[in-house]
Amino acid sequence: MALLTRITGPRDLDRLAPEQLDQLAAEIRSFLVDAVSKTGGHLGPNLGVVELTIALHRVFESPKDKILWDTGHQSYVHKLLTGRQDFSKLKMKGGLSGYPARSESEHDIIENSHASTVLGWADGLAKANEVLERDDHVVAVIGDGALTGGMAWEALNNIAEAKDRPLVIVVNDNERSYAPTIGGLANHLATLRTTDGYERFLARTKEILDRTPVVGRPLYETLHGAKKGLKDFIAPQGMFEDLGLKYVGPIDGHDIEALESALTRAKRFGGPVIVHCLTEKGRGYQPALADEADRFHAVGKIHPDTGLPISTSGADWTGVFADEMVKLGHEREDIVAITAAMLQPVGLDKFAKAFPERVYDVGIAEQHGAVSAAGLATGGLHPVFAVYATFLNRAFDQVLMDVALHKCGVTFVLDRAGITGTDGASHNGMWDMSILQVVPGLRIAAPRDADQVRAQLREAVEVDDAPTVVRYSKGAVGPAVEAVGRVGGMDVLREAGTDTPDVLLVSVGALAPMCLEIAGLLDQQGISTTVVDPRWVKPVDEAMAPLADRHRVVVTVEDNGRVGGVGCAVAQALRDAGVDVPLRDFGIPPRFLDHASRKEVMTEIGLTAPDIARQVTGLVSKLDGRYEQAEVEAARD
Numbered sequence: 265m266a267l268l269t270r271i272t273g274p275r276d277l278d279r280l281a282p283e284q285l286d287q288l289a290a291e292i293r294s295f296l297v298d299a300v301s302k303t304g305g306h307l308g309p310n311l312g313v314v315e316l317t318i319a320l321h322r323v324f325e326s327p328k329d330k331i332l333w334d335t336g337h338q339s340y341v342h343k344l345l346t347g348r349q350d351f352s353k354l355k356m357k358g359g360l361s362g363y364p365a366r367s368e369s370e371h372d373i374i375e376n377s378h379a380s381t382v383l384g385w386a387d388g389l390a391k392a393n394e395v396l397e398r399d400d401h402v403v404a405v406i407g408d409g410a411l412t413g414g415m416a417w418e419a420l421n422n423i424a425e426a427k428d429r430p431l432v433i434v435v436n437d438n439e440r441s442y443a444p445t446i447g448g449l450a451n452h453l454a455t456l457r458t459t460d461g462y463e464r465f466l467a468r469t470k471e472i473l474d475r476t477p478v479v480g481r482p483l484y485e486t487l488h489g490a491k492k493g494l495k496d497f498i499a500p501q502g503m504f505e506d507l508g509l510k511y512v513g514p515i516d517g518h519d520i521e522a523l524e525s526a527l528t529r530a531k532r533f534g535g536p537v538i539v540h541c542l543t544e545k546g547r548g549y550q551p552a553l554a555d556e557a558d559r560f561h562a563v564g565k566i567h568p569d570t571g572l573p574i575s576t577s578g579a580d581w582t583g584v585f586a587d588e589m590v591k592l593g594h595e596r597e598d599i600v601a602i603t604a605a606m607l608q609p610v611g612l613d614k615f616a617k618a619f620p621e622r623v624y625d626v627g628i629a630e631q632h633g634a635v636s637a638a639g640l641a642t643g644g645l646h647p648v649f650a651v652y653a654t655f656l657n658r659a660f661d662q663v664l665m666d667v668a669l670h671k672c673g674v675t676f677v678l679d680r681a682g683i684t685g686t687d688g689a690s691h692n693g694m695w696d697m698s699i700l701q702v703v704p705g706l707r708i709a710a711p712r713d714a715d716q717v718r719a720q721l722r723e724a725v726e727v728d729d730a731p732t733v734v735r736y737s738k739g740a741v742g743p744a745v746e747a748v749g750r751v752g753g754m755d756v757l758r759e760a761g762t763d764t765p766d767v768l769l770v771s772v773g774a775l776a777p778m779c780l781e782i783a784g785l786l787d788q789q790g791i792s793t794t795v796v797d798p799r800w801v802k803p804v805d806e807a808m809a810p811l812a813d814r815h816r817v818v819v820t821v822e823d824n825g826r827v828g829g830v831g832c833a834v835a836q837a838l839r840d841a842g843v844d845v846p847l848r849d850f851g852i853p854p855r856f857l858d859h860a861s862r863k864e865v866m867t868e869i870g871l872t873a874p875d876i877a878r879q880v881t882g883l884v885s886k887l888d889g890r891y892e893q894a895e896v897e898a899a900r901d
């Protein structure tokens with residue numbers, strides 16, 4: 265690491281001779297494999313942008329020039345070159361974020377890891393430079409996958425309009441999201457890649473002519489001067505140029521000299537310009553045994569030499585869904601599946617293998633996915649759209665106005681619901697059960713274990729006149745939690761053991777084991793508790809109000825935002841039924857939560873059994889007029 269450790273900031277790169285840059289790139293690749301194999305992270309995307317990031321920081325002067333990263337998962341090299349080389353706690357509490365973070369560096373601008381937003385940011389920043397008469401450069405790096413997102417095209421439409429507003433767009437084209445990028449755009453990029461591009465023609469001609477300087481140089485200038493005619497002859501007009509954008513490329517995204525040349529030209533262009541770079545995801549890392557279909561897009565802890573996972577977790581929520589979907593696919597030929605460029609991460613790979621004609625990868629285009637689902641349902645099919653909870657946020661209006669308004673039988677399966685933790689604020693699935701509460705007719709299920717995932721998924725796909733949602737956590741599925749009774753449509757998980765129970769504890773989804781632990785702790789305080797799992801949390805079960813009326817206090821516990829969540833819905837249902845029982849709702853506070861493990865975040869926000877039991881004890885004691893005693897005891901803890 266002789267060179268890498270000498271880089272404390274981007275300007276240190278200026279002191280390296282061209283031949284040292286390839287050595288630096290090799291050192292960075294070695295660092296990434298060694299560090300990320302220990303912590304987990306986006307190894308493949310970052311191995312693919314080593315040379316590109318070096319060239320960007322040599323041509324542009326961050327932080328005066330703004331280098332923006334779409335999604336930000338490919339910003340590890342950017343971090344290494346901007347003074348952050350301790351990756352020992354990557355994505356862990358107190359360590360580096362897995363994405364750009366303003367709190368870490370003035371070189372970091374966009375923190376959100378939701379794809380396809382970078383061009384919007386760049387458009388805004390370029391306009392601000394224009395109004396404030398700044399000559400800073402704005403450089404937006406967007407992947408071919410992120411370019412399949414609609415927002416990217418909304419921004420391009422605006423950017424293309426201002427011919428004199430400088431803005432450099434770098435398309436990092438590695439032909440993949442997780443899997444190969446789909447769609448017409450991908451095909452067009454492939455055309456641009458394979459067409460012997462004007463730039464490559466010029467470079468190759470220059471190379472030849474440089475070997476014959478007497479004739480060569482004047483001839484090269486003539487060729488370069490005949491650019492327009494030559495370009496049309498050599499490289500067909502691409503859609504970017506049809507949009508009015510200057511196009512430079514395709515450029516070898518691993519050739520630092522070629523990259524610097526293209527970026528320098530783009531920097532001087534004085535208007536919007538696209539630099540199309542060809543890169544390889546996971547470049548330089550071909551471990552002996554791992555067969556990484558997604559080119560190490562997002563790895564857990566792995567053996568650096570084999571690429572194989574250090575520990576394989578047991579059954580996870582995604583796997584339970586994956587297997588049940590295949591069964592459903594065999595039973596019902598009207599069931600089709602949709603993914604937004606995340607076939608394997610959301611567990612649709614097995615379904616796709618069994619029914620290749622019945623699964624649609626729409627690209628990173630959740631809004632389109634939801635509307636297309638409305639079309640599929642209207643056309644007589646039952647689509648199951650599997651997507652991470654946080655990524656459905658951007659398709660709220662489509663769920664509301666296209667799916668629900670038209671009473672379409674679409675099932676949304678939300679993986680990574682609740683606190684995910686290590687991917688930081690924008691990845692927690694903490695908004696779905698709040699924003700979807702307002703969708704008329706939409707039903708929400710929150711399974712507590714594997715059996716309930718299977719059961720509730722089956723119940724959901726039976727609904728053909730309204731949207732249904734099944735949402736579950738990230739990672740290992742919890743232990744089976746058997747019901748001991750039933751009230752209305754709700755499972756009783758624990759009886760209070762008395763005719764005058766104190767607390768009705770409403771347990772939502774995967775938090776059932778924690779809620780049973782809370783009930784046990786309350787027992788120790790002489791407080792009797794009934795624990796119910798509503799299963800379907802929207803609409804609130806009709807049996808909820810009369811059941812609550814038989815208790816002194818109602819407590820709801822959910823792995824979702826408190827604001828507008830299940831607790832609020834239950835409180836409203838009790839009010840509407842004239843049931844005047846105090847209710848205390850526990851959930852995620854309306855804050856952006858820094859990256860840490862799920863357990864650390866849950867502890868930090870007080871979503872733990874001891875915290876909740878303590879607060880409920882205080883509440884019940886207050887009702888008994890034993891408040892002073894409880895307050896004294898609590899203070900002693």
Ligand SMILES: Cc1ncc(C[n+]2csc(CCOP(=O)(O)OP(=O)(O)O)c2C)c(N)n1
Nearest residue numbers: 309377378379407408409410440441605655
């Ligand atoms: C709105 C949204 N949907 C899905 C994702 C999950 N995701 C993270 S990276 C990625 C693939 C990005 O592909 P690309 O833009 O080509 O970048 P690359 O990984 O190839 O560098 C996806 C789908 C996301 N971050 N945001």
Ligand SMILES: CC(=O)[C@@H](O)[C@H](O)COP(=O)(O)O
Nearest residue numbers: 335337377562609680687738
């Ligand atoms: C950047 C991005 O959005 C995804 O790659 C995400 O990091 C994957 O999260 P999981 O690791 O939970 O699948």
Ligand SMILES: [Mg+2]
Nearest residue numbers: 407408409440
């Ligand atoms: Mg890509």
